[in-house]
Amino acid sequence: MAESICRALRDGALEGEHAPALSIKDSIVSPFGSDVFHHFLVQLSSSILSGKSQSRGIVLVAYSRSPSFYVELLRGKGLDVHSSVNWIRILDCFSDPLGWKIRLTGPGSREDSDVAILYNDVKDSGRLLMSIVKLGKGLMQDTKGCFSVAFDSLSEMVRHASAQPVAHMISSLRSNGEISSAFWMLHTDVVEEKVASIFDYLSSMVALVEPLIPSSQGPRLTLDNLAGTDENMRKARFLARLKRRNGRVRLLQEELRLDCSGLTFASLGDNVPITGGGLVPKVQFNLQLSEKEQVDRANVVLPFEHQGNGKPIEIYDGRQSLTDRKLEVALIREEMTQTSELTTGEILYIRDSDDEMPDSDEDPDDDLDI
Amino acid sequence: MAGSRSLLDEALPTLGKALLIEDCVETSGGFLLHHLVKRFLLCDRPVILVAFANTFSHYDRILRKLGCNLAAPRDKNRFVFVDMLDPQLQVGNSGGTDGSADGDVGFSLYERICKAVRSISTEKNSVAILVDDLSLMEVACKGSVDDVIDFLHHCHTLIAESDCSFVFLNHHDIYSSMERPSLMLYLEYMADVLLRVEPLATGSAVDVHGQLTVLNRGVHDVAGTSRSKFQNFHYRVKENGIECFYPGSRG
Numbered sequence: 001m002a003e004s005i006c007r008a009l010r011d012g013a014l015e016g017e018h019a020p021a022l023s024i025k026d027s028i029v030s031p032f033g034s035d036v037f038h039h040f041l042v043q044l045s046s047s048i049l050s051g052k053s054q055s056r057g058i059v060l061v062a063y064s065r066s067p068s069f070y071v072e073l074l075r076g077k078g079l080d081v082h083s084s085v086n087w088i089r090i091l092d093c094f095s096d097p098l099g100w101k102i103r104l105t106g107p108g109s110r111e112d113s114d115v116a117i118l119y120n121d122v123k124d125s126g127r128l129l130m131s132i133v134k135l136g137k138g139l140m141q142d143t144k145g146c147f148s149v150a151f152d153s154l155s156e157m158v159r160h161a162s163a164q165p166v167a168h169m170i171s172s173l174r175s176n177g178e179i180s181s182a183f184w185m186l187h188t189d190v191v192e193e194k195v196a197s198i199f200d201y202l203s204s205m206v207a208l209v210e211p212l213i214p215s216s217q218g219p220r221l222t223l224d225n226l227a228g229t230d231e232n233m234r235k236a237r238f239l240a241r242l243k244r245r246n247g248r249v250r251l252l253q254e255e256l257r258l259d260c261s262g263l264t265f266a267s268l269g270d271n272v273p274i275t276g277g278g279l280v281p282k283v284q285f286n287l288q289l290s291e292k293e294q295v296d297r298a299n300v301v302l303p304f305e306h307q308g309n310g311k312p313i314e315i316y317d318g319r320q321s322l323t324d325r326k327l328e329v330a331l332i333r334e335e336m337t338q339t340s341e342l343t344t345g346e347i348l349y350i351r352d353s354d355d356e357m358p359d360s361d362e363d364p365d366d367d368l369d370i
Numbered sequence: 371m372a373g374s375r376s377l378l379d380e381a382l383p384t385l386g387k388a389l390l391i392e393d394c395v396e397t398s399g400g401f402l403l404h405h406l407v408k409r410f411l412l413c414d415r416p417v418i419l420v421a422f423a424n425t426f427s428h429y430d431r432i433l434r435k436l437g438c439n440l441a442a443p444r445d446k447n448r449f450v451f452v453d454m455l456d457p458q459l460q461v462g463n464s465g466g467t468d469g470s471a472d473g474d475v476g477f478s479l480y481e482r483i484c485k486a487v488r489s490i491s492t493e494k495n496s497v498a499i500l501v502d503d504l505s506l507m508e509v510a511c512k513g514s515v516d517d518v519i520d521f522l523h524h525c526h527t528l529i530a531e532s533d534c535s536f537v538f539l540n541h542h543d544i545y546s547s548m549e550r551p552s553l554m555l556y557l558e559y560m561a562d563v564l565l566r567v568e569p570l571a572t573g574s575a576v577d578v579h580g581q582l583t584v585l586n587r588g589v590h591d592v593a594g595t596s597r598s599k600f601q602n603f604h605y606r607v608k609e610n611g612i613e614c615f616y617p618g619s620r621g
Contacts, residue, residue, distance in 0.1 A: 066530040233598040
């Protein structure tokens with residue numbers, strides 16, 4: 001499943017279509033969203049360098065980590081950012097997002113490197129969009145080609161520049177013909193649910209990192225959650241929702257493992273139900289019928305199913321029908337004439353069907369006016 | 371005593387990390403802050419203490435009992451005390467480089483910290499910055515959580531640039547009624563090490579003052595199979611130190 005996400009990012013956009021976009025979401029009880037983001041960044045970078053991807057470069061917008069961290073991360077995976085191939089630019093929104101350092105030291109005191117470009121006006125998402133496109137075009141060096149865009153913390157972007165301008169920027173990027181693919185990471189618990197939903201709709205793939213063992217204390221980092229989830233510190237449930245162009249949505253899940261070698265994905269056991277990325281509430285019992293139960297249910301004769309066998313059609317209302325009553329009275333009279341010769345006297349009582357107790361599916365008090 | 375101290379010290383990292391101390395009204399985490407000030411000074415690391423909660427004499431008196439004199443390193447420019455309670459030194463009235471306004475508390479404080487880092491940092495040892503406490507800084511910022519987070523983010527960049535250590539204390543119980551306490555969540559995401567001080571689940575005891583949880587992120591165990599290390603101790607705060615022990619290890 002993680003591989004199919006990598007493939008979608010690698011293959012990029014079809015002509016006339018929006019670029020594929022991946023939204024990676026996590027929360028404080030399973031904060032592995034950054035690790036997943038780094039995994040896809042490394043995979044896409046590797047594809048770009050080997051010439052297998054549609055995009056020829058990547059613009060990384062760094063909010064939560066310094067450019068040096070990403071340079072070391074890629075170098076550790078054998079990807080040289082300073083290679084002769086011009087393939088990556090890091091827009092540094094981490095080091096001085098609000099321009100405080102420039103206010104202290106004066107303009108020109110900090111110089112851009114050949115890979116990292118300092119950006120210090122994060123509240124202006126329009127200018128940020130122009131900077132991203134400009135950097136991408138710089139990577140293409142005025143030749144035709146596409147590039148990918150990655151945001152390491154959309155929650156930080158939303159904190160600085162509210163959801164609507166950021167959503168507009170993402171939408172503009174996806175519809176830009178020069179963008180091959182885009183992906184980002186979002187902490188769902190620091191933004192409103194509405195904001196997370198906005199970015200779900202703007203993405204063609206949503207990857208959700210959830211604790212493997214659901215926390216008993218809800219989505220907060222409590223002592224009980226910490227103490228009981230040693231497993232959750234090494235593993236997580238990786239749920240993905242992939243939207244296809246024809247509207248079909250695929251729900252997939254895998255187990256995510258973190259060890260010294262990095263991030264690995266493995267299939268979950270068959271007994272683990274797919275919960276639809278948190279869309280369906282988790283229940284402890286089976287809501288589906290087994291095959292035998294379905295056959296048994298099909299064999300039940302419903303009250304109206306005896307009709308159409310030549311008799312006049314009647315609407316069943318839980319009471320005895322008029323023809324049945326006449327038949328019953330005739331039978332009783334016949335019995336009476338047969339037995340009257342043997343007995344001297346008998347009290348005959350014909351129960352009025354209107355006085356009968358209603359069926360169990362009727363409300364006995366429905367005629368009360370309370 | 372020495373052995374029990376090392377139990378806590380072993381759980382704490384050495385350099386270039388962000389440490390969050392979370393406490394509550396029943397169990398104050400101030401003792402951890404004092405312990406860390408002493409530990410940094412003993413390691414010959416320059417220390418900047420930003421104090422919203424107490425005066426210099428308060429910290430000096432406690433650190434003396436722990437066997438650490440604050441006046442001497444202050445005179446040697448190894449310890450800077452930023453007194454946020456002193457009205458003469460209130461941030462915003464300090465006349466920043468660009469005449470920062472009263473509402474620019476975060477920037478003014480950051481400016482002061484940057485100056486202090488430049489003045490006391492050495493090539494050998496990186497600076498440790500401690501903030502006591504963030505809930506009072508939020509009050510100083512007139513309740514603006516974003517101002518506090520902006521300040522924390524800029525201080526966090528100092529870890530990457532200068533290998534500084536950054537310790538901040540906050541009270542988690544004041545956000546307990548909030549569904550999404552953005553400041554606490556931001557701190558928990560940012561922190562490399564989370565130290566949480568809580569009362570005992572079984573109620574108060576005479577010889578145990580509370581329990582301490584240490585979540586150390588980004589650590590590999592011997593087998594290399596874990597990214598985070600979780601430890602839980604019981605502790606007893608004494609006049610001259612802290613005694614930490616594993617639950618059930620004391621009769």
